[in-house]
Amino acid sequence: MTLKQKQALLAYLDYYDGQLDGLWGEKSQRATIDFQRAYMEQTEVDGIFGAATEKRILEVIATGEKPKQESVQIDTAAPGWWKDIRYFTRAEFRCPCGKCGGFPVEPDEKLVRTVDAIRAKLGKPITINSGVRCQEHNDELPGSAKNSYHLKGMAADLHCNTATPAEMKAAAEAVMGKTGGIGLYSWGIHVDVGKYSRWNG
Numbered sequence: 305m306t307l308k309q310k311q312a313l314l315a316y317l318d319y320y321d322g323q324l325d326g327l328w329g330e331k332s333q334r335a336t337i338d339f340q341r342a343y344m345e346q347t348e349v350d351g352i353f354g355a356a357t358e359k360r361i362l363e364v365i366a367t368g369e370k371p372k373q374e375s376v377q378i379d380t381a382a383p384g385w386w387k388d389i390r391y392f393t394r395a396e397f398r399c400p401c402g403k404c405g406g407f408p409v410e411p412d413e414k415l416v417r418t419v420d421a422i423r424a425k426l427g428k429p430i431t432i433n434s435g436v437r438c439q440e441h442n443d444e445l446p447g448s449a450k451n452s453y454h455l456k457g458m459a460a461d462l463h464c465n466t467a468t469p470a471e472m473k474a475a476a477e478a479v480m481g482k483t484g485g486i487g488l489y490s491w492g493i494h495v496d497v498g499k500y501s502r503w504n505g
Contacts, residue, residue, distance in 0.1 A: 311332055313361050313365065319336075337429055343369070343371055344357070349429065350429050351429035389420050391424070399435075404438035406436070407436055418497060425475040434460065458496050469489060469491070469492050480495070483497070484497045484498060487505050
């Protein structure tokens, strides 16, 4: 399948509104991410229109399957500043425990803007592994601090399938400077908007 054909499929489902020119840039990648978020598992959201995404989009077009409800609902609980966030949705920061309703606290605006800026600086899709946490979920995670910034909506754990943790950390450092916390791990990075701190996990 050519890049132009991929753009046409994304355009057919209203995810891509650019020229069908076969030039795969930010708009094409963003459309791919939006499709993946609506129809694929969170672990598959990488912005890469590979074999799995090609198979899935053809299935969706053939069956007329509707996107996941969460992806098409207007999030009326989201504060107005979310309209400025380019790469992420409020839902991506929710606590995944399934018991607390997802938002025992709201994601901190400074954190979300920071993560959005890191994504822009890195230039590659980022997945939120962990955002807001309720106390119960936090306590269940090995190694989590009792007073974690995740409990305050002030931290996020980030993963990228197409960049190394070191590359992610470099992007975070460029955005955050001498502010907040950055932890480097084998799976990605932790960032928070608490006190200045740097560590390797």
